[in-house]
Amino acid sequence: MNSKRKEQIIDTAAKLFRKNGYEATSVRDLATEMDMEAASLYHHIKSKEELLESICFNMAAKFSTAIKEVNDIYFNAEEKLRMAIKLHVEIISANQDQSAVFLHEWRSLSEPKLSEFKQMRNKYENGFRIILEDGENENVFESVDKKFAVLTILSAVNWINEWYKPDGTMKPAEIATKLSDFILGGLRKKLLTDLNYKP
Numbered sequence: 001m002n003s004k005r006k007e008q009i010i011d012t013a014a015k016l017f018r019k020n021g022y023e024a025t026s027v028r029d030l031a032t033e034m035d036m037e038a039a040s041l042y043h044h045i046k047s048k049e050e051l052l053e054s055i056c057f058n059m060a061a062k063f064s065t066a067i068k069e070v071n072d073i074y075f076n077a078e079e080k081l082r083m084a085i086k087l088h089v090e091i092i093s094a095n096q097d098q099s100a101v102f103l104h105e106w107r108s109l110s111e112p113k114l115s116e117f118k119q120m121r122n123k124y125e126n127g128f129r130i131i132l133e134d135g136e137n138e139n140v141f142e143s144v145d146k147k148f149a150v151l152t153i154l155s156a157v158n159w160i161n162e163w164y165k166p167d168g169t170m171k172p173a174e175i176a177t178k179l180s181d182f183i184l185g186g187l188r189k190k191l192l193t194d195l196n197y198k199p
Contacts, residue, residue, distance in 0.1 A: 006044050009034060010058075013051040014097035022052055022105040052105060053113050059102035060120040062091050067127030077135035078184060084131060085183070086176040088157045092164070093172040099161050125150050132187070141187045153183055 012033050016025045027048050031038040045051060066087035074080045092099045106117055128150045135141030156179055164175065 010054050014055050014101050018097045018100040022108045055098050055101045056106050059098050063124050067124055077138050080131045082180045085180045089172050089176040092161050142189055
């Protein structure tokens with residue numbers, strides 16, 4: 001099988017799934033976009049769902065590798081969180097079509113792939129929960145509802161896929177810094193010596 005051709009098919013499918021939604025996109029639509037016959041497309045793929053699986057699990061693997069690297073290498077909780085956010089932003093900004101499918105179309109996966117995907121997503125979220133726990137143990141983060149905090153952080157970083165443009169004024173590194181500053185501002189413990197502290 002031509003792996004380069006398969007990669008082109010996956011990229012094109014991601015673009016169409018993002019634009020029209022997975023359910024509304026047919027194999028015929030994909031073949032037309034690729035300037036191929038539908039029958040020829042089946043020489044490269046088994047089904048439309050195989051493409052959805054490839055996209056969702058490829059993105060999940062990127063995120064999983066990133067959070068594992070952060071928790072394995074970086075020791076300070078604030079540094080960990082900044083790096084986790086930076087890597088998340090980099091992955092999304094470099095893979096916008098596939099990110100959109102990963103974020104919005106995963107519910108169309110069938111079992112057992114749906115459960116496998118949820119497990120990977122939960123493991124990723126747990127990686128952020130570990131960072132928050134580290135911050136509390138280091139006495140630098142407030143004690144917060146971990147599940148709510150993690151979902152808030154991920155909602156903020158995932159939201160960039162709705163507005164980020166590669167040719168825009170803000171680059172991924174700047175976006176990551178601004179998001180990190182904002183999120184850490186809400187997590188850091190307030191000290192009695194802080195000028196703006198109000199008991």
